[in-house]
Amino acid sequence: MAYAPLPIAPRRFGETMRTDAWWIQPAVIFLLFSAFIVYSTWAALQGNHYTYGPYLSPFYSPELFGDSPHAWFGAKPGWWPSWLLFSPAILILWAPGGFRFTCYYYRGAYYKSFWADPPNCAVGEPRSSYLGERYFPLIFQNIHRFFLYLALVFLVFLAHDVWQALWFTDAAGHRSFGIGVGTLVLAANTTLLGGYTLGCHSLRHMVGGILDRIAERPVRRAMYDCSSCLNRNHMQWARLSLVMVMFADLYIRLCSMGIWTDWRLL
């Protein structure tokens, strides 16, 4: 009879009896999220190449102050400190960033991938102490619904950007309807962000989940059903919209830099 001694006690960091490649999922998520953080920070700090024709990068939308024709209130404000780097993205990116950071899906994913709490299911952790989201600082994750309100407003702006991307101005200054690859990229981006935002757990709760008797409330029941439908694939919406928003900025940036050509389809 062969023996393999092992005490029944909390496992050490990374220790597990799992025989599958449990580390792949957190590693892929770590790389994906890290790539997004690095790229979005870099792109937001550039302050240029964020528009091309009628297109506006989603990282810069809405452009409150800036040099492009998309800016709502004109150029960089005079009160902006001269020592502080200015980019239109800095003014607005905290809102969608906060929405994603406090999202229930992202929380579970980055607690695993970035904090190893736990590294994966039934895998030993590096720390014995644990506060969860019950105490400071993670108790602030409870503000997610306020970022949701902002994200819903941003969806309207992004939908408006898609509308703007349908109208091209020629050399003579005439505005005409058209569809370019960039239009489709922005439309896909807004669709994916819509699927992600409208399937948010907080929204699902507010539109109907809070009610114990929803059968008698047809409008809220319909909203709850729609949100629940999207919520079932919330993780996929979250990941796809993350990649797409990055690609939309990259597409417009490379077109603006003259590296890529925006093909007109119509």
Added chain:
Amino acid sequence: MSTATFRIWRGERGDGRFEDYPTTVSEGMVVLDAVHQIQSDQANDLACRWNCKAGKCGSCSAEINGKPRLMCMTRLNELDLERPVTIEPMRAFPHVRDLVTDVSWNFRVKQKIQKFTPTAPHAADGTWRMQQRDIDRVQEFRKCIECFLCQDVCHVLRDHQLHDEFVGPRFLVHIAALEMHPLDTADRTAELREAHGVGYCNITKCCTTVCPESIAITDNAIIPLKERVVDRYYDPLKALVRLVRGGTKGESRAT
């Protein structure tokens, strides 16, 4: 017929070791079959809890190749039999002997949860009326077979051993079934936040992953409960609404 090796935890009260048992396996066998075969042929004193062998009693919970699973629902053709198959007892509960753990903590926790408190009967004959649409949501939670695999995989209990402060996913599902019931009138929000420790859950979804009844524990039970706690304690706009409307129970009981 072929031979596979099962590496089974043997010992008492946490003190023990793995022992290897080679045994013949055939098509259609589940892990519990192999354990019974080993019990019959090689280790008559091997302790193992089981009952229905149909995935409905929740007795034969164990960790198979490191994953919390029901032994009776884990088919051998899902496993790599070229390597020894490890079978351990659940790690979130006190060990008794071999594959048996003492899960009585769960029953004590359940006693602390406010019971179902129905509204006054809707009809003179003492009966109630409710719509199927309203009961559908809690119906999912009633599928729970209390195998406690979700409790076992939850790192708050398994690794951090916060049994005194956190009731675990199984009982958050139980509370959700009560809280969301269209006839229930009790208010468990304060207890959820304090005694039941819903804030300890950090949404890793491991409980959902291991549930043999495929209950969407995190999405349909725990997060909605967290949102109800947010309504009550962390949302100043809701607090303002409650102040204007009066009452503290929020909107959930409204018809």
